[in-house]
Amino acid sequence: MASSAVFAILLFVAVAAQSAIGGQLVCEELPADVCAFAVSSGGMRCVLERTPEDALRCQTSAVAGARALAGWVETDACVRACGVDRAALGLPVAAAEDRRSLAALCSPACQDGCPNVVDLYATLAAAEGMSLPALCGAQKNAGGNRRMMAGMAPLGAPVAAPVAAPVAAPAPCED
Structure with missing residues (x-):
């Protein structure tokens, strides 16, 4: 609980500092605890x-x-929700390393309330x-179907290029 209070104070200080300098948010002036997102x-x-x-x-x-x-500056609630x-x-790595991470990122709380996190991961x-x-959408439609998720490359994983069927060499012409 103490870390939440410290975070709230740091966020307040960052926002107050932003207001004091004419509304300019400069990354290098943010505390490390509120930098990401x-x-x-x-x-x-x-x-x-x-x-x-x-x-x-x-x-x-x-x-x-x-x-x-x-x-x-993203809220702590969004960081948790996503x-x-x-x-x-x-x-961050674009990958949702496991289904639980993808589920959190795709949750209505994250998708509907945290546009910054969604934009970042969509861009990545x-x-x-x-x-x-x-x-x-695939995760929602699958309803947690392990087979669907296992066949899908995670975000950030290399995606294999489609492989074309081998083409037979043309038959030599006989005169």
């Missing part, structure tokens, strides 16, 4: 990184967030040639 006022995603001295710091990434999310880890370094999935909405 934040989007700077310039629209770039914030990432948590480790310094050479082994300290954690917030940095601006080269990955853009949705335009409507500029200046966004099953994501605010302490992860760098950009698209970069891997996959569609988060399609994966969520």
Whole structure:
């Protein structure tokens, strides 16, 4: 419970600091505890990184967030609802490593209430040639069917290219 209070205070300080500097959210000015799943006022995603001295710091990434999310710091409730880890370094892995992670990411609480997390994972999935909405739809339609999920590559996993049937060489012409 104490960590929730500390997080709430840090979030309040970050938002107050943002207001005091004219509404500009700068990743490098965010505390490490609120860095992940934040989007700077310039629209770039914030990432948590480790310094050479082994300290954690917030940095601006080269990955853009949705335009409507500029200046966004994700809530602790969304982090829990979507099953994501605010302490992860760098950009999160696009993979939902297991069905439980995909279920949390596809849950109505996450999909309907946490546009920042959904946008990030949809962007990461698209970069891997996959569609988060399609994966969520398949998961919902399968109703937890293990066979369906086992046959589907997780988000972020390499997807095998379709293999064409071998083509027979043309028969030699006889004159």
